[in-house]
Amino acid sequence: MLRESGARDRAAFIELLSSSEVHTYLGGPRPRDELERELAEVPARWPGSFVVDLDGAMIGQILLRRATEHRRPVAVGKADLGYLFLPQAWGSGYAAEACTAALDWFDGVLPGEPVVLTTQTANAGSMRLAAKLGFTEVERFHAWDAEQWLGLRSPVTPPA
Numbered sequence: 001m002l003r004e005s006g007a008r009d010r011a012a013f014i015e016l017l018s019s020s021e022v023h024t025y026l027g028g029p030r031p032r033d034e035l036e037r038e039l040a041e042v043p044a045r046w047p048g049s050f051v052v053d054l055d056g057a058m059i060g061q062i063l064l065r066r067a068t069e070h071r072r073p074v075a076v077g078k079a080d081l082g083y084l085f086l087p088q089a090w091g092s093g094y095a096a097e098a099c100t101a102a103l104d105w106f107d108g109v110l111p112g113e114p115v116v117l118t119t120q121t122a123n124a125g126s127m128r129l130a131a132k133l134g135f136t137e138v139e140r141f142h143a144w145d146a147e148q149w150l151g152l153r154s155p156v157t158p159p160a
Contacts, residue, residue: 002050002062002101005043009051012058012086013043021087025123027144048106052085052098059094060085062102067116072150074138075116079106081133081153082117090125096132103133103153115153120146 005013016022017039018032048064063082067075081103085095103115117135119126127149135151142148 001053002098002105003053004045005049005051005058005061007042009043009058010039010041013039013061016058016061016084016086019087022084025120025126025146047109048079048102050098050102052089052094054089054094058086059089060098062098064102064106064115072118072139072141074152075118075150078152079110079113079115080117081115083129095129099129099133112155114155117151117153119149119151120144121149122146 014032014035017035018029020029023029046065050062051058052060052062061084064079065082067078067080081099083095083099089095106113106115115135116138117130117133119130121127121140130149130151133153135153138150138152140147140149
């Protein structure tokens, strides 16, 4: 289930953001003590940010936000899909299911809008997920000391 974040999710957000496993391909985790001090009691809420909930507990986060000027030129202005899942949720299909639901939501809110996704080519699981979600390669580039993959999901055309 996708839902807004709440105070009950703070501990899971700290675990997610401080996990070295989760951040293997994301530049490394943030220090737990820093997160304990800085993370709000109710993590930030905004359209396109979802907690992935399994049986009442947070197992991950999905983000759909506009790519900024810091991204590849082809991605600027497009919606950018990001996701993080706790290691215990890996390999069960939850990421595919949650990302599909978030993309379906996005298509309903902004029909006809393309979506981009960036991941390290070394992240085999993320590469498989991108393909499963319908992203096709636009380019590969080197950043953050690794080869990156940028994919595009063509806009879903609303019915006439």
